[in-house]
Amino acid sequence: MGARILTxxxxxxxxxxxxxGYTDGKRPMRSRTWVISSHAEHYVEAAAKAWGGTVESWTPLNSKIPQFRVITEAESIDALLPPGDPLSQYNEMWSGGGCQRRCNGETEQISRQACLCLAQFGEDWHQQPKGRVCSATSRINVMLPDMPDLGVWRAETHSFYAANEWGGTVDMVLSGTGGQGLVPVSLRIEPRQRVAGGQTKKFPVVVVEVRGITPRQALTGPLPTALALDPAGAEQPLALEAGRPDYIAEAEGALTSDDVRDVWRKAAKNGDVDPKGTDPLSKKLMALAALKDEEDKGPDEDGAYEAEVIEEAS
Structure with a gap:
């Protein structure tokens, strides 16, 4: 029998x-297409075959360990969000000696002090020159379904706009899936521009897009693995594609809260909900049951309230 170290x-x-981006010698360069790097040459060769480009040996700045990279021809890459929370975000400051600050916006995690940038420069600390204060740093782990091996690929950005948008997208997805199952997405490099102070600034932003499924499907609950791996033909509601009843529709058509609870018991018997009721579908069904309870307290169609008749003893 298998076992795991629980801690x-x-x-x-x-x-x-x-x-x-990539480095040309020691000069950092932006790329309009994705650059894929790895210690394993055959991974990068597979990426070049899928998205174009030429595999080359490459050594990152401040490192002596050679890797391989390919500057692809793809501005967008299909990927999968793995189970759990794939996103990590901090305000960070780095130097040649490693990470000097890592802050969640309120507490600097290394020194355990209140936000150092806020204390030093006030609420507009983010307007200070780069290197003087922390940078918004977002890292997201994704799976590339058509690449070799099982594991994750990490995308990282220091964009303020991406930090806001990645957090919003991932949190909406997690609200529906509860962090269970795979979710198909696309990672796309989108050119943008901003006009402020009479100056126009052009910059790229990495966008995380839910791919091939509708909001109804993404928020109903964990996706079937087959659908997540091949969402291209997804046109019907998730419940029909998954081959399971549309429990929400049944619950909405129920007359009483007891009928809604019967729908939940049916889902539990079919193995479509957590027996403890902690999954998103269970919570939605219980919310509908509570709503039916509230409706039962109101008057009927004739304006009369349900009441218990008690006969007085003679």
Whole structure:
């Protein structure tokens, strides 16, 4: 029988990085297409076959360990969000000696002090020059379904706009799936511009887009793995595609809260909900049951309230 060390945090192996830039010698360069790098040459060769480009040996700045990279021809890459929370976000400051600050916006995690940038520069600290204060740093782990091996690829950005949008997208997805199952997405490099102070600034932003499914499907609950891996033909509601009853529709058509609870019991018997009721579908059904309870307290169609008749003893 298999066993695990319960105090260890299990995680998928990182296979490589998805980058939006590269170095030309020691000069950093932006790329309009994805740059894929890894320690394993055959991973990068597979990426070049899928998205174009030429595989080359490459050594990152401040490192002596050679890797491989390919500057692809793809502005968008299909990926999968793995189970759990794939997004990590902090305000960070780095130097040649490593990470000097890592702050969640309120507490700097290394020193355990209140936000140092806020204390030093006030509420507009983010307007200070780069390097003087922390940068918004977002890292997201994704799976590339058509690449070799099982593991995750990490994309990282220091964009303020991406930090807001990634958090919003991932949190909406997690509200529907509860962090269970795979979710198909696309990672796309989108050119943008901003006009402020009489100046126009052009910059790229990495966008995380839910791919091939509707909001109804994404928020109903964990997706069937087959649908997540091949969402291209998804046109029907998730409940029909998954081959399971549309429990929400049944509950909405129920007359009483007891009928709604019968729908939940049916779902539990079919193995479509957590027996403890902690999954998103169970919570929605219980919310509908509570709503039916409130409706039962109101008057009927004739304006009369249900009441218990008690006969007085003679």
């Amino acid at each position: 260890l945090q299990r995680q998928a192996r990182e296979l490589g990085r998805l980058r939006t």
